[in-house]
Amino acid sequence: MSESAIKPRIGIIGTGAIGGFYGVMLARAGFDVHFLLRSEFDAVSRDGLTVDSQVHGLLKLDKVQAYACAADMPPCDWLLIGAKTTGNGGVASAIVQAAAPGAKVLLLQNGLGVEDALRAVLPDALHLLGGLCFVCVHRTGPGQITHQAFGAVNIGYHSGPADAPTRNHWVEQGASLFHQAGIDSVAMDNLDLARWQKLVWNVPYNGLSVLLNASTTPLMADADSRALIQGLMAEVVQGAQACGHVLPEGYAEHLLKVTGHMPDYRPSMYHDFTERRPLELDAIYARPLATALAAGCDMPKVRALYHALAFIDRNNR
Ligand SMILES: NC(=O)C1=CN([C@@H]2O[C@H](COP(=O)(O)OP(=O)(O)OC[C@H]3O[C@@H](n4cnc5c(N)ncnc54)[C@H](OP(=O)(O)O)[C@@H]3O)[C@@H](O)[C@H]2O)C=CC1
Numbered sequence: 307m308s309e310s311a312i313k314p315r316i317g318i319i320g321t322g323a324i325g326g327f328y329g330v331m332l333a334r335a336g337f338d339v340h341f342l343l344r345s346e347f348d349a350v351s352r353d354g355l356t357v358d359s360q361v362h363g364l365l366k367l368d369k370v371q372a373y374a375c376a377a378d379m380p381p382c383d384w385l386l387i388g389a390k391t392t393g394n395g396g397v398a399s400a401i402v403q404a405a406a407p408g409a410k411v412l413l414l415q416n417g418l419g420v421e422d423a424l425r426a427v428l429p430d431a432l433h434l435l436g437g438l439c440f441v442c443v444h445r446t447g448p449g450q451i452t453h454q455a456f457g458a459v460n461i462g463y464h465s466g467p468a469d470a471p472t473r474n475h476w477v478e479q480g481a482s483l484f485h486q487a488g489i490d491s492v493a494m495d496n497l498d499l500a501r502w503q504k505l506v507w508n509v510p511y512n513g514l515s516v517l518l519n520a521s522t523t524p525l526m527a528d529a530d531s532r533a534l535i536q537g538l539m540a541e542v543v544q545g546a547q548a549c550g551h552v553l554p555e556g557y558a559e560h561l562l563k564v565t566g567h568m569p570d571y572r573p574s575m576y577h578d579f580t581e582r583r584p585l586e587l588d589a590i591y592a593r594p595l596a597t598a599l600a601a602g603c604d605m606p607k608v609r610a611l612y613h614a615l616a617f618i619d620r621n622n623r
């Protein structure tokens with residue numbers, strides 16, 4: 307921890323929907339939070355960040371410690387990465403510039419193996435952790451975030467210079483940051499399993515929202531799209547099993563039920579498509595497909611969805 311800080315100093319690398327939401331919640335809980343921005347730097351420096359939350363009400367952070375350049379940030383004890391996985395090449399140098407010695411880097415991203423690529427370019431002294439966000443947030447304008455539902459961040463240690471007890475300590479500290487901000491967070495022993503588990507939701511809904519131009523309510527209401535969702539979910543569960551992960555019994559059915567009760571929601575991939583940003587196809591489709599195949603499990607429905615999305619993505623930019 308930086309010596310002058312009573313609480314760990316937190317840096318947000320990529321202040322979009324996820325980075326903005328959790329950053330605002332942590333700042334409101336009294337943490338010293340510093341936000342790295344790109345296209346929205348001017349607007350957020352001037353007008354602050356607003357979270358219009360259907361859970362917590364209207365949250366406003368008027369004076370944002372905003373930066374356009376990571377080298378200007380003070381050394382941060384925890385760095386929360388809110389950039390899309392498609393931008394991870396560009397965030398590595400920002401992490402190095404904003405990290406205090408021995409900093410904890412928490413990757414708040416969807417997909418499989420996202421820590422592996424980043425680990426390869428991070429200094430050994432940094433701790434790398436994965437955070438699975440169960441939340442429905444999206445940007446509606448510069449510095450404007452809408453929060454529709456949920457919020458939990460589940461955390462697992464990926465790699466770094468810590469023995470087993472120290473790993474647990476850092477995971478617990480990460481969870482405690484979120485608890486202090488009123489957000490649920492549990493420690494996960496097996497990050498890979500947790501990532502597969504999250505994919506059971508993201509593989510069908512993220513991709514189908516783009517392919518069928520639909521949010522969750524119509525996707526759930528229509529018998530054909532619901533059958534597609536179920537077929538995709540079943541394959542991801544099989545893929546996870548082939549890789550040695552035992553998912554809770556009835557997990558896919560549980561997710562269907564939860565989604566049926568969620569507010570009508572457009573996943574982040576839908577927003578990337580409409581804003582003509584690159585889709586997170588590598589992390590959410592290509593890597594799970596390759597990993598499952600290497601373990602002897604083909605996922606033909608997932609593969610077909612991936613190829614359709616790759617076509618759409620190439621023609622969208
Ligand atoms: N939205 C959600 O509800 C959920 C999202 N996730 C996952 O969280 C991750 C983030 O998603 P989300 O918040 O929706 O994405 P957004 O597109 O809303 O936010 C990404 C932010 O990162 C910024 N950024 C990217 N690269 C850099 C860089 N090099 N330097 C500074 N800023 C950078 C972008 O800036 P710019 O505006 O300039 O592009 C943008 O503000 C994804 O992996 C997603 O799958 C997981 C669970 C739920």
Ligand SMILES: CC(C)(CO)C(=O)C(=O)O
Nearest residue numbers: 439440441442507573574
């Ligand atoms: C599954 C969901 C909608 C909420 O748990 C989510 O976290 C996501 O969009 O990735």
